Amino acid sequence: MDKNISVSAIDLSSEMLDQARNKYDSPNFKFIEMDAQELTFSPESFDMVIANLILSVVPEPNRCFQEMIRVTRAGGRIIIFDKFAPPSQDLPVIKKSFVPS
Numbered sequence: 001m002d003k004n005i006s007v008s009a010i011d012l013s014s015e016m017l018d019q020a021r022n023k024y025d026s027p028n029f030k031f032i033e034m035d036a037q038e039l040t041f042s043p044e045s046f047d048m049v050i051a052n053l054i055l056s057v058v059p060e061p062n063r064c065f066q067e068m069i070r071v072t073r074a075g076g077r078i079i080i081f082d083k084f085a086p087p088s089q090d091l092p093v094i095k096k097s098f099v100p101s
Contacts, residue, residue, distance in 0.1 A: 006028050017031045
């Protein structure tokens with residue numbers, strides 16, 4: 001991995017973070033126990049946010065998505081992978097924009 005790239009991986013579960021630490025043993029990775037619906041990062045902290053299998057499991061997916069937008073810098077990217085989100089799930093914010101302005 002490029003030494004100029006840093007990754008902040010979050011999860012509510014310390015067990016899941018331990019599994020990730022074992023899989024991605026790199027000084028570029030920070031593993032943080034945190035709620036995706038209440039991120040403690042400053043606004044515009046990241047060039048890219050990748051949400052993997054999260055929006056279908058959090059109680060308030062729109063709130064989670066708003067947090068992703070808040071912490072992504074203007075012109076940054078948000079990538080969402082969520083194969084378990086039911087088609088009927090109401091996520092109107094996601095339909096509006098994947099790129100913060």
